[in-house]
Structures are given as C-alpha cells and as structure tokens.
Amino acid sequence: MPRPLDRCHQHLLAALVVRLPPSLAALFFAALFLAFPALASAHEVGLSRGDFVVEGASVNGEITFAQRELATFLPGLDRDRDDTLSEKELTDAHDRIERAVIDRIQVLGDGSACPGRLLFALPVEGDGVTLKATFSCSAPPGEVRFEVGLIEDLAFNHRQLLRVGGGPRVSEALLYRKRKTLTAPIAAAVVARPSAPAASASLPSAPTPAPEESAPSTALDLFLMGIEHILLGIDHLVFLFGLVLLGGRLRAILLVVTAFTVAHSITLALATLGIWTPSPRLIEPAIALSIAYVGVENLYIKDAEGRWRITLPFGLIHGFGFAGALQEIGLPRAEVPKALLCFNLGVEAGQLAVLAVWLPLLAFARRRGWLTPRVVRLTSVLIVLAGVAWFVERVFGA
Structure with missing residues (x-):
C-alpha cells in the first residue's frame, strides 16, 4: 500500500490543482485514483476449483486456490514472507485452514449434514495450493447438496468452479455470492473405495470423471467472468x-x-x-x-x-x-x-x-x-x- 502523503506534498498538490482548469483537474484526480497500487491487481481473477466424488457414504475431493489468494485470506500463513506457501507452513496451519475453509463448506447427503475434515494441504505446480478433504455421510446418499458459504469470506468477485461426480453424470457450476449451492444426483449404487491417507509425500490426483456434456450455464458464467475481469x-x-x-x-x-x-x-x-x-x-x-x-x-x-x-x-x-x-x-x-x-x-x-x-x-x-x-x-x-x-x-x- 502506498504511504500517506506528508503535509508538504499535500500543499504542493493543492497548489498545482488550484492552478489547473476544471477539466484538467478532473483528469489529475482520476490519474491519482488509478495510480494507487491497491487497485492494480487486474490479473488476479479470484477463482478456485473444487473437484469431489461420492464414494459410498464418503464425499472425497480437493479444493485448489491460488497461493496468493489463500495467503491474503489467512494473514500470517506465509510466515517467512517469501510469497510462497511451503508444505511446512501449510501443515503447521492445518487446524486454522480446516476451520476457515472446510468448516465453511456444508455438504448435505439426502438432507442430512455430512461433517467434513481436512486431510492435508500441499502446494502444487503453478503457484497453487490444494486442500484434500473428506465429508462423511451417515449412509450412501442418493443426492448431495453443496452449500459453499466460504465464498462470502473471500473477495467480493470470487468464483469457485465446483464439479461433483459419482452420479449418472458430473454436475458442475461456477459458484459466487448470489449462487453458493450445487445439488448433484448420485447413482443408486456407488462402490465404496478406501479413503485417502491422512498424510502423503505427494498429492494424489483427484478422481474427476468426464461429464457427459458441458453445462451451458458454466460456459456462460466463465464468459461473464472474462467480461468482468476486463471491466475491473x-x-x-x-x-x-x-x-x-x-x-x-x-x-x-x-x-x-x-x-x-x-x-x-x-x-x-x-x-x-x-x-x-x-x-x-x-x-x-x-x-x-x-x-x-x-x-x-x-x-x-x-x-x-x-x-x-x-x-x-x-x-x-x-x-x-x-x-x-x-x-x-x-x-x-x-x-x-x-x-x-x-x-x-x-x-x-x-x-x-x-x-x-x-x-x-x-x-x-x-x-x-x-x-x-x-x-x-x-x-x-x-x-x-x-x-x-x-x-x-x-x-x-x-
């Protein structure tokens, strides 16, 4: 953030603006507004990704953020201030990340809550961070509903690309503040698979079966996000x-x-x-x-x-x-x-x-x-x- 101007600089600016015609003074103030670096983050779209699969009574998946966004959301996470989140920094903050992220995602299986827990978090290639999580339902659900309240805690224009598999097709949506839920139908019989280990030296790939067809609403949402990205x-x-x-x-x-x-x-x-x-x-x-x-x-x-x-x-x-x-x-x-x-x-x-x-x-x-x-x-x-x-x-x- 830019440092406040001292009194001397304030007087110089005031004298300059007073001597400018109104139209030029307006341009001057507009440029000052543009020059504040706090407004310069034009290329940080504010996008995260969630990939989940229903396996028996478990809903397992990954949530991936840009490192910069997660570090901004949880101040102090980057303890050595090197602009990179290490595996140790993420491991030490396990409970904090679980409370801030996983607890703010509600999963309902046939209307009943499926408690969630964070298994582990690891940095991934491309300056990202992936959180491996599991949500445990009381019985294999016929329908799963995600309510991502986490979006309210992130930047105003944040989007999450959420995909849920395990049913007759992959359900997907681009969620934002006015649309924080996704309901996915699940096949009558889903074969249970072993849960992921609580720790791992390398991040396993999330099971992401291909959808039968692309969701038109998601395509439209990505298109509108591109427009918003330019306008902001x-x-x-x-x-x-x-x-x-x-x-x-x-x-x-x-x-x-x-x-x-x-x-x-x-x-x-x-x-x-x-x-x-x-x-x-x-x-x-x-x-x-x-x-x-x-x-x-x-x-x-x-x-x-x-x-x-x-x-x-x-x-x-x-x-x-x-x-x-x-x-x-x-x-x-x-x-x-x-x-x-x-x-x-x-x-x-x-x-x-x-x-x-x-x-x-x-x-x-x-x-x-x-x-x-x-x-x-x-x-x-x-x-x-x-x-x-x-x-x-x-x-x-x-």
Whole structure:
C-alpha cells in the first residue's frame, strides 16, 4: 500500500490543482485514483476449483486456490514472507485452514449434514495450493447438496468452479455470492473405495470423471467472468485507453486493437495449456512498464499509424497476465479448452464493449475541441506515472 502523503506534498498538490482548469483537474484526480497500487491487481481473477466424488457414504475431493489468494485470506500463513506457501507452513496451519475453509463448506447427503475434515494441504505446480478433504455421510446418499458459504469470506468477485461426480453424470457450476449451492444426483449404487491417507509425500490426483456434456450455464458464467475481469482490470483499461487516446484513421486503430487481441490470445493459450508460463513476478512488472511506455510514446507520435508493431509484443505480455488464475487453480487438462475459450471470449467481448464506448467519445471530444494537444499530453504523462507507480509496487511492494 502506498504511504500517506506528508503535509508538504499535500500543499504542493493543492497548489498545482488550484492552478489547473476544471477539466484538467478532473483528469489529475482520476490519474491519482488509478495510480494507487491497491487497485492494480487486474490479473488476479479470484477463482478456485473444487473437484469431489461420492464414494459410498464418503464425499472425497480437493479444493485448489491460488497461493496468493489463500495467503491474503489467512494473514500470517506465509510466515517467512517469501510469497510462497511451503508444505511446512501449510501443515503447521492445518487446524486454522480446516476451520476457515472446510468448516465453511456444508455438504448435505439426502438432507442430512455430512461433517467434513481436512486431510492435508500441499502446494502444487503453478503457484497453487490444494486442500484434500473428506465429508462423511451417515449412509450412501442418493443426492448431495453443496452449500459453499466460504465464498462470502473471500473477495467480493470470487468464483469457485465446483464439479461433483459419482452420479449418472458430473454436475458442475461456477459458484459466487448470489449462487453458493450445487445439488448433484448420485447413482443408486456407488462402490465404496478406501479413503485417502491422512498424510502423503505427494498429492494424489483427484478422481474427476468426464461429464457427459458441458453445462451451458458454466460456459456462460466463465464468459461473464472474462467480461468482468476486463471491466475491473484497471491497469489493462489504462493501457487500452493509452493506445486509442491519440486517435487516427479507424483502420489504424482497429489494426492496433486486433494485433493486441491476437497476441494476448496466443499467450493466454500457451500459459493455460501449460506449454510455457513466465513467472508472474516478471509478467506483472512488465505489464506496468508497457503502460508507462505507451504514455511516453504518446508524447512523441501523432496518431496510431504503424502502432500495431509495438502492441503485438505488449499483447503477448498481457496475455500471460490474463492466464494467471486459470493456471494457478490447475484445471484438469480436459477442462482447459472450454474454460480457455469461454473466458477469453468474455475478455474480448468486454474489451470491444469498452472500445465501442471510448472511440465515439474521444472522436466527439476532438470535434468539440475539448481533447486539445495539451490535454492529450497531460493525460499521457499521467498514464506514465500510473505505469511507473504500478511497476514500483509490483517489484518492491510485495
């Protein structure tokens, strides 16, 4: 979090703003608002995954979080503050994790409560953490109902991709605050299997039978999550605004946007499919620098002609940022294509919706003489400052 301004800085800012015309003062305050690093977590989607299978009277499964999200949810979990949750840190916090997570998931078998317990928690590849849990019902259930109250304790826009097997088909849903329940029909006879050991040197894979068909509601929810991710991604919006601020011929602007879209779609696919994923510790500062660069470039070029050449590599960087949460929760490979397609389509739809509003407004402002070269220069400087602030926070503020 940024440090409060001292009195001297407050007086300097007040003197500067008093001397600015109202329109420029508004831009100044808007940029200050954007520059607060607390609002810069544009690429943390807030997504967890739950995979459960009913085996006799037991409901066994795994819940996977991004490490950063679990550490934020349970302050002090990362005791050595190295931004990584070790197996020992998770083991030492076993009871705390059980109370905060497992106890906030209610499982009902035919209407009767199935008490749950945490077996163990382990870090997994991709900066994730998987919790192995079991819920014990009094008898093999014909129907299982999950009520995930845990979602109320997490970030406001958190989503959990929940899948429940053991019945005639796999039931799945993307849960959030207004929809925290999932009811799954279970086959009349489910063969009981041995429960997982209380501890293990390596994390066994969760049984995740393939669904007969994809649930349309889940696909739609992932699509809407992609739209929301863009609309709440302040640093991405600042970058996009900087790209179109100068205007120019419509063909040139569309080429810039197309190059950016194609590029980040490529790297989103590479990262989510596990082909290649640079560390977020490199990608997030690089995204901030791309914002600063666009602001600097706006001070020296006149329009968007030829700008697609620079937006193409920057789009590759932003795509890795979008892939972060999808990778951290370790989606099963069979589920990756659907999640990738739906989420990415939502990202593109949100981006096009924003541009459909911005481009006419910027053109109107130019015709009315409001978007003068001075306003463009000042706005570009503020974009640079926002990018630099995010870069400093992402490198030194962790």
